[in-house]
Amino acid sequence: MMPPAPHRTPLLALHEVSKYFGAVEALVGVDLEVHAHEVVALVGDNGAGKSTLAQVVAGVLSTDAGQIEIDGEPVTLGSASAANRLGVASVFQDLAVCENLDVTANLFLGRELRNRVGLLHEGEMEVQTRELLERLTVRIPSVRTTLRQLSAGQRQAVAIARTLIGNPRIVVLDEPTAALSVAQTGEVLTHIQRLREMGLGVILISHNLNDVRAVADRIEVLRHGRNNGSFPATASHESILAAITGAA
């Protein structure tokens, strides 16, 4: 007999989390664990509560019940910046970038580096931007290119790179491939694998099972705001689909 695996404290744990919008039960008693070096996919039909869960973890929405733990410690994620300080960074479903700003400005938005006299330290921000894009293997003409001039895939890559400023430990990606072509989707999935190699815990939300099975270590299904099964990435397409639609 093998000894039981040593108990690892998850990076992020949700216990019995609920969230209501008036009479709508967006989340009901949801549990979720994410470890370092792990990509957890969150799948479910439209309206299953995926984006709500992402926003709860990102600190944008407050919970109505339940507990959130980071490193085993209960935390309150009061705001996006509070969540950020606790090491959670997110890419929201609707592209959360400023198209009028360049790549560097977007990466550092809200967390700009200042020089000695308190003005923007453009040089240092550019150096860090280049390093980050390189680590994620993002290809972009220049770190000074305005986002308006980039493709949807490149913009999504910038949004993902953005999360890495401030060294987070947990990254939440809400439907990062929804608006992308096949080739662009492939690139974004590569970036997600890079995040895992860096040791981050990743929550990947999607309703494309093929994308999810390509990169996820574990697949959690949400249905009507409730947990509806947990699968290894090797699980069959049909069994996951059944959990999503409730056919099982």
Next chain:
Amino acid sequence: MNAIASVRDALTRNMRQSGILIAFVAIVVLFAALNDSFLSPGNLTNLVLQYSYILILAIGMVMVIIAGQIDLSVGSVVALSGAVSAAVVIREGMPWWAGVAAALLVGLLVGIWQGFWVAYVGIPGFIVTLAGMLLFRGLTFLVLDNRSLSPFGGTYYDIANGFLNGWLGGYGYDVFTLVIFGIAVVGYAVSQWRSRQGKIAYQQSVESLPMFALKLVVVAAVVMWFGYQLSTSRGLPVVLIILAVLIIAYTLVTQKSVFGRHIYAVGGNRHAAELSGVSVRKINFWVFVNMGVLASVAGVVFSSRMNGAQPSAGEMFELDAIAACFIGGASTTGGIGRVGGAMIGGLIMAVMSNGMQLMGVPQSMQQVIKGLVLLLAVAFDIWNKKRAAVAR
């Protein structure tokens, strides 16, 4: 990144900026060809004095527009701050600086008032400032009791009508003026050089050395020529110094400060800015406070130039300031625009008005032409954007 991509990137990025500069040069050349006295020292001096307050307004306005708002009240704020200043200096007999301080205080309070309604109550700037336009005009009438107040005279009068000259002598030209312009050119060259060295140190892309040198030489030549023209007329206008300081300061604020960066972010994608931890309310509030204060600076300059306060002062100034911003490349949907662009936009309006006046073009025709220029400038913008979108 390869060299070709970086050059193309720089070109497309600056397409609108260089386009507006070329248009400005073309208009200047056109009027110079049509009219001998257009580039005369006296007329250039006049141009500076006559349009300085529109340029001051445009500095604040372009920041409001970048944030995705608009301010229709600035003309009335010019009138109100001038009226309060006149009441303090002329009616109460207090010193000139008390009038300036009172005017600036009015601008600050107006800015806080409008910023509060826009940022914390959530009423669109368009509505708040439309109300402000009526409100502050009405208050102007109250302060002035429906009458004009004049004259300021003395130091207050010199703010917009005074010149610095004669301190270092000269023969037919003012040495002091030339020295100041010389210092400005050297300062510009040094700061450009240092910024270029800084960029190289961080492996940022820079233009080639010959291009860089050419740019410096052209700028230096134009500035020194302009300085020489002024020096053979009446010397260095005080208001030009005020304007230069404001332009430099606000170029820094908008391009190099965190506050400036956040104004662009709020105008570009309010939601994304908020999620990134930018306080949209704070930005909107301070943008309007800033506009109020700058409008009162323009109010001081205008009342000084008029040597008094009239109830109808500053009417339509908001439209000139807004037009300057849009001709200067600001986007109607927010997020795009530059102080430098707005200044050139304002100068285009100024040069057109002045040039057409010199040529005796009737007022009615001037309005028609200015209206068309505004329309074409924004149409060019939109066409440009569509082309860029297709290219992507």
